[in-house]
Amino acid sequence: MGSESRIEGILVPALTAVLFLSGCGGGEGSSESAEVILEESGTIEERDTPDPNHGGLAYDGYTFEAGQLDRITVSVRAEGFAPLVKLYEVSTGAHLAEWDSRYSQEPSLAYTIASRGSYEVRIYSPDGVDGEYSLEVTRSR
Numbered sequence: 234m235g236s237e238s239r240i241e242g243i244l245v246p247a248l249t250a251v252l253f254l255s256g257c258g259g260g261e262g263s264s265e266s267a268e269v270i271l272e273e274s275g276t277i278e279e280r281d282t283p284d285p286n287h288g289g290l291a292y293d294g295y296t297f298e299a300g301q302l303d304r305i306t307v308s309v310r311a312e313g314f315a316p317l318v319k320l321y322e323v324s325t326g327a328h329l330a331e332w333d334s335r336y337s338q339e340p341s342l343a344y345t346i347a348s349r350g351s352y353e354v355r356i357y358s359p360d361g362v363d364g365e366y367s368l369e370v371t372r373s374r
Contacts, residue, residue, distance in 0.1 A: 239319045251318060252318065267306065267371035267373040268371060268373070269369060270337070270371065271295055273295050274305060275293045275356070275366060276363065277291060277358040277362075278363050279363065284355070287319075290356070290358070290359065291298075291358070292319075292357045292359050293355070293356050294353050294356075295354050296323060296351055296352065297348075298352075299372060300346065300349045301347065301372075302345060302374065303345070303373070304373045304374070305320070305345070305352070305371070306347055306370070306372075306373075307320065307340050307343075308371075309339070309350060309356060309366055309367070309368050309369075311356075312364050312365045313352075313362060313363065314364035314366075315334045315359065315360070316356055316357065317357040318331060318332045318341075318354060318358070319353065319354070320330045320344055320351060320354055321352065321353045322351055323350065323353050338347070366372055
């Protein structure tokens with residue numbers, strides 16, 4: 234009886250901790266869903282805004298708001314070109330992340346936002362080819 238009491242004294246708190254921790258965190262298997270915060274479509278054309286910091290490549294830019302620790306996913310479907318996506322912090326102009334469909338094995342750009350603010354996502358055609366695209370930005374917390 235003494236050893237059964239010691240085992241229960243260890244197992245019950247350990248099992249309680251495992252059950253509690255398995256419900257925290259929002260990792261895989263989480264029931265948390267992503268919220269679409271931006272949907273756009275457009276065309277990359279030579280006359281679009283040139284980026285002097287990226288060889289003068291033309292881009293389309295879209296701004297959105299995000300909060301601290303929001304997980305942002307930027308998905309682009311393009312016709313006629315392989316898209317390059319860049320993420321910037323508007324207040325500082327800081328380049329935060331980029332995704333190049335030609336080289337990435339990931340299907341989209343994913344980034345965790347460090348602080349609340351405005352962010353800009355830019356769509357480029359790295360080869361300078363015109364083409365249509367659709368963009369979706371989702372947020373999960």
